[in-house]
Amino acid sequence: MMRLKLRGLVEGACNARPLLALAGPLNLYGDVDPELGVYRPAGVSISGRVLIVRSFVGSTVAPYVAYALRRRGLGPCGVVVEDVDGVAVASAVLGGFALAKADRGQLAALLAGVRRQPGPCLATLVSRPPGAELAVSCRARPPDA
Amino acid sequence: MYLTKLEERMLSGEMGEAVRIAMKLLVSVGEALGAERLVPIAHAHVSGVSYDNIGRYGLEFLESLAASGARFAVYTTFNPAGVALGVDAPINTPERVAMQARILRALVRMGARFTATCAPYRVRRPRFGEHLAWGESSAVAVANTLFGARTNREGGPVALAAAIAGRTYYWGLHLDEERVPDVRVRLQARVRSELEAGLVGFIVAKHYPSSKPYVDRFPSDERLVISLAAAGAAQGAIPMWFLEGVSPEARPPPPGAEKLEVKRDDLVAALEEVSCANPEDAEVLFLGCPHYTTADLERAATEALAALRGLKRVREVWVAAPPSSAIRLKEALLRALAGRGPRVRVLPGACVVVTDRGRLPAPIATNSVKTAIYLCKSGVPAALVGGAGALDEVKA
Structure with missing residues (x-):
């Protein structure tokens, strides 16, 4: 179990949700299919998950994509970012997901740890601005089919 | 966050439900980012206008806001639509035109100028040091870089809220120390x-x-x-x-x-790296991202001629522009092509990046890196063209 104290930006709580750490920044408009809740570059679902992304980039239309995902019940549960701007916060407010900010470098050890795990990882993210906490636990082995 | 007496009344709902919602969004974003106060703005530019971007739910959001009596408190412009607003339109369908019209009607009802352009700086040139609340990430960078005006990248609904409230959160590029x-x-x-x-x-x-x-x-x-x-x-x-x-x-x-x-x-x-198609296969050449206006007549002609040099199969040249510049741009391109080559069509008030991209003819050649990035992400083959000599030599 790894725990991190973060800065809470938008309130929300996710209990033991699948963790998805994206390699780069996230452009909700283009990278995510709002009809399916799928992150296109990796072909994986973001629905109900806790995402770790470096930042929100690209289109300023992102909050509407977040809103559409929420109305379809396909949005993420929570997002942890390293760089934050108004597009990220507005996306969380309209998308109804928790948003927390990590300091630069704070996530490196966690991400390296997650990558070493053979099994899937679950994240518990509680964001109560101004504070937030992220706890991640990974299974030693992949679950049985 | 510190609010003036007036701003507190706006947030309390005393000045109507629309103003309350707008203030709530601005204060939420501002407080999350650590803004100390709000700042009055001179010009709001709203992104998230295309039906293909914001969909049914975005449309409902805008219509309910307009119906609740929301009115823009400052000069407000808005981004291109997903369908061309004119007779030249090559990719419209009746259903999309109807949905798009409802979005534009809601914006105009709230008091927006009928602009439908991603180049709001050509409609109203920002002044040095002026505070703005602009969506459209390219226009934001132009306002800060070229004019010394001050705006963050506002998410579509935040720019809308700022237009209604006449202010935005005082943070980021509004502050000297961040510039x-x-x-x-x-x-x-x-x-x-x-x-x-x-x-x-x-x-x-x-x-x-x-x-x-x-x-x-x-x-x-x-x-x-x-x-x-x-x-x-x-x-x-x-x-x-x-x-x-x-x-x-x-x-x-x-x-x-x-x-x-x-x-x-x-x-x-x-x-x-950016291209995801071979330019020689391109059927359409797309120019005007960001929008060309009447200030770009010569540039548009030069770019079209340079781009067409390497294109063998292109049937049509599409040019995106604000409705107010469409006719003069078309004339300039027709003159440059001098009756030869592909058919020229303008897309008034539209942009291929925000259209129903599945219906676009492909591959598309373009001189716009932004367009190629978004089309390739959406699975539409796009090829970059139009180097001014040096790049072409290397490719050949």
Whole structure:
């Protein structure tokens, strides 16, 4: 179990949700299919998950994509970012997901740890601005089919 | 966050439900980011206008806001639509036209100028030091870089809220201390075309997606600055560039800032990386991202001729422009082509990036790095074209 104290930006709580750490920044408009809740570059679902992304980039239309995902019940549960701007916060407010900010470098050890795990990882993210906490636990082995 | 007496009344709902909702969004975003107060703005620019972007739920959001009595308190413009607003329109369907019309009607009902352009700086030129609340990431970077006006990248609904409230959260690029470059880019390639300018934007944003780069020796050509800004904001989230001799606030970054060299070979590699189609297969050439206006007649003609040189199969040239500039742009291109070559069609008030992209003819050739990035992401084959000589030689 790894725990991190973060800065809470938008309130929300996710209990033991699948963790998805994206390699780069996230452009909700283009990278995510709002009809399916799928992150296109990796072909994986973001629905109900806790995402770790470096930042929100690209289109300023992102909050509407977040809103559409929420109305379809396909949005993420929570997002942890390293760089934050108004597009990220507005996306969380309209998308109804928790948003927390990590300091630069704070996530490196966690991400390296997650990558070493053979099994899937679950994240518990509680964001109560101004504070937030992220706890991640990974299974030693992949679950049985 | 500190609020004036008036702002407290706005937030309490005393001035109507729409104003309350707008203030709630602005204060939420401002407090999350640590803003100390709000700041009055001179001009709001709303993004998230295309039905293909915001869909049924976005439409409902806008219509319910307009129906609740929301009115824009400041000068407000809005982004291109997903269908062309004119008779030349090549990709419209009746259902999409109807949905798009409802979005535009809601915006105009709230008091927006009928602009439908991603180049709001051509409709109303921002003044130095002025506070704005703009969506449209390319326009944000142009306002900060070229005019020394002050805006963050506002998410679509936040710019809408700022238009209703007449203010935005005082944070980020509204503050003097944030308007400082943090990366030094040494440009060692000639930049003469929109393609080359866009590739520089792509390269810098790929290495430093959320930076505020200083660039030495960038040409003082408004259209090239616009292409650079658009690519940097599509690949990354660059909100402001400091271009030596061009930007009113240009100054080198503090000592110790990271450095990036951009050479001609880097542009060639970036061209290959962004393109996802072969230009020789392209059926349509798309120009005007960001929108060309009547200030770009000569540039549009030059770019069209340069791009067409390598294209064998192109049947049509599509040009995106604000409705107010469409006719003169079409005339300029027809003159440049002198009756030869492909058919010219303008897309008034529209943009292919925000259309129903599944219906686009493909592959599409374009001189716009921003367009190629978004089309390729959506699975539409797109090829970059239009280097001013140097890049073409390398490719050949």
